[in-house]
Amino acid sequence: MLLAACGGSDTSDSAPTSPASTSAETTGGETSTTGEDELLYGCIEPGTAKRLNIESAGTELDAAVFGEGPVAIVLAHEKRRLAL
Amino acid sequence: MSSPTKSDGSLCNWASIAPAFANAGYRVLVFDFGQPATVADDMHAATKKIRELGAKKVILGGASLGGTVALMTAARERNVVGAFSLSAPDVYGNTEGLPAVRRFRAPVLFVAAEEDGDFAEDARRLYRAAASRDKKLLIVPGSQHGTALYGGPAAERVRAAVDGFLEEAAS
Numbered sequence: 001m002l003l004a005a006c007g008g009s010d011t012s013d014s015a016p017t018s019p020a021s022t023s024a025e026t027t028g029g030e031t032s033t034t035g036e037d038e039l040l041y042g043c044i045e046p047g048t049a050k051r052l053n054i055e056s057a058g059t060e061l062d063a064a065v066f067g068e069g070p071v072a073i074v075l076a077h078e079k080r081r082l083a084l
Numbered sequence: 085m086s087s088p089t090k091s092d093g094s095l096c097n098w099a100s101i102a103p104a105f106a107n108a109g110y111r112v113l114v115f116d117f118g119q120p121a122t123v124a125d126d127m128h129a130a131t132k133k134i135r136e137l138g139a140k141k142v143i144l145g146g147a148s149l150g151g152t153v154a155l156m157t158a159a160r161e162r163n164v165v166g167a168f169s170l171s172a173p174d175v176y177g178n179t180e181g182l183p184a185v186r187r188f189r190a191p192v193l194f195v196a197a198e199e200d201g202d203f204a205e206d207a208r209r210l211y212r213a214a215a216s217r218d219k220k221l222l223i224v225p226g227s228q229h230g231t232a233l234y235g236g237p238a239a240e241r242v243r244a245a246v247d248g249f250l251e252e253a254a255s
Binding site: 044071076080 | 094098115135141149150250254
């Protein structure tokens, strides 16, 4: 049973932020940024990923998709909580 | 029982890693968890979304708690062709990795740092319990945790292990 804080260092130095205030347009469920220079979500280089939202349990989750292709990887992040 | 969230990670944990996966030919989805109680629902929703976007094969990965959630989701979802975890606890709050790895039959990889608290032992426990015939365990020196393993002294070994695993799972 884990009793310690779970989490760790963020490999990006950027603090998580709210979605960048880029204008966007939706295409087939994906939302493309419109060439803004701002980092997407404060950490993703412009032009490297498409922004999208995922609905889960009544909440809209921030998300981004990098690349194309038939094989996908879904990545879940650290979440720091204390398990007592 | 878990205490309220103190300080959460975010999709930004993967921001410096995901582009390399994309450059290798994968479509990569990163997302923010919502509430602590809904992490499994969130991972399910993310997996569903990437299928809607056209993915034919899906590999799930995660760091720390996200790793445990990835393993749990892999065991529940159909057609997940592989799963990997970085510093995943075997048990964490209401998330449990051991029952999941006992069910999951596709390739699986567990990575942790030797001096990262109990996480190396958790990785060994998950590895021993895993039912997959294609299971791998990598314990590296150091104390890096989760995605920080990509920035530690064993970063190249971690990168090579994950890249090799992805290639094998995707084939």
